[in-house]
Amino acid sequence: MRNIYLFANGFGETVRTLIIAYLILTFVFTVYSIARMYYIEHKSNNVKTGRTRVKYLQYTGRFIQMPVYSMEEMAADKHKRDVKLMYFPADNPKSKRFIMILPGGGYAHLCTKQEGYPVAATLNKMGINAFVLEYSAGRDCEPYSPMIDLGTALVLIKDNLEKFDVVMDGYALMGFSAGGNLAGIFSSHKFGYLDYQLPKPAAVILGYPWTCVNDWLHHPYWNIWIGLLGIWLSNRGSFYMFGLRHIRKGRQMLDVQKYIGDDYPPTFMYSGSWDVLVPASRHADVFDAALTEHGVKHVYEKYFGVPHGIGLGLHTKAEGWLERAVEFWEAN
Numbered sequence: 001m002r003n004i005y006l007f008a009n010g011f012g013e014t015v016r017t018l019i020i021a022y023l024i025l026t027f028v029f030t031v032y033s034i035a036r037m038y039y040i041e042h043k044s045n046n047v048k049t050g051r052t053r054v055k056y057l058q059y060t061g062r063f064i065q066m067p068v069y070s071m072e073e074m075a076a077d078k079h080k081r082d083v084k085l086m087y088f089p090a091d092n093p094k095s096k097r098f099i100m101i102l103p104g105g106g107y108a109h110l111c112t113k114q115e116g117y118p119v120a121a122t123l124n125k126m127g128i129n130a131f132v133l134e135y136s137a138g139r140d141c142e143p144y145s146p147m148i149d150l151g152t153a154l155v156l157i158k159d160n161l162e163k164f165d166v167v168m169d170g171y172a173l174m175g176f177s178a179g180g181n182l183a184g185i186f187s188s189h190k191f192g193y194l195d196y197q198l199p200k201p202a203a204v205i206l207g208y209p210w211t212c213v214n215d216w217l218h219h220p221y222w223n224i225w226i227g228l229l230g231i232w233l234s235n236r237g238s239f240y241m242f243g244l245r246h247i248r249k250g251r252q253m254l255d256v257q258k259y260i261g262d263d264y265p266p267t268f269m270y271s272g273s274w275d276v277l278v279p280a281s282r283h284a285d286v287f288d289a290a291l292t293e294h295g296v297k298h299v300y301e302k303y304f305g306v307p308h309g310i311g312l313g314l315h316t317k318a319e320g321w322l323e324r325a326v327e328f329w330e331a332n
Helices: 011-044 047-059 071-076 117-125 145-158 178-186 224-242 244-253 284-293 321-331
Strands: 064-067 084-088 098-102 129-134 172-176 203-207 267-272 298-303
Touching: 011 224, 047 117, 084 117, 084 145, 098 117, 098 145, 098 178, 117 129, 117 321, 129 145, 145 178, 172 178, 178 203, 203 321, 224 244, 267 284, 267 321, 284 298, 298 321
Parallel strands: 098 129, 098 172, 172 203, 203 267, 267 298
Antiparallel strands: 064 084, 084 129
């Protein structure tokens, strides 16, 4: 073996060199992938459109932003004070149905400006009324509090149908990343719409959903740095929601696939093959398999080379997904 140049300095030294080379190359690849993600995310989200729409609705006196909980509830629980519901009415609505948008953020924060406002503005252009919910996240997140926030917000809409000029029949839930986790669980029989005497969503629309919240060792990564990201992301949401003591149980309770039944709502889902934060093979693909197993009507679009957090997906291979998702919703 010593006659082979690679092992000229001994087997141990060669292994050490290969490990160092692996760590350096995979680190460079990970940094490149994350930088690429942020660059594409900046181009594809169209934050300006969302901001412009908010200003226009404010100018015309039609933008509604309101707390989900009452003053008494917020006084009793400070974690409920930042839960807000925003209404984006379409200028010329095709119907009184609406879509509830749930931004992502790993249950640590909310990407409302990237995955909330621009999507709502685009739906308005399509003649669709939209709501954006800022649910509990980070230190305000408690066990199942995002699901409680969503249920309470939908009940608030149900109790004020004339004010919003909408109907509950046929509403859809749209969630991105962790928002997809929230929408996915809420659409099942547990921790969801049944607890609030609400109709089942007519459709669930998910963008690069964070669905399979398992320990990364169940899904080994060839890239150790991305594996470390997986540890952080898989545990972060569970930590905020359930605390360090119950973090393992929390991961299991947030695994959407476990809640899928034969009567699960029709689902439209898309993801990208270059998602280093929420790999499609560990999340969307697994969710797709669960939907197929239970015979749930669904569409799954997977785009080569597309990263995480792209929202509307403008200037990417995913562009146009929202129009197809709306067609899917309207057909159901």
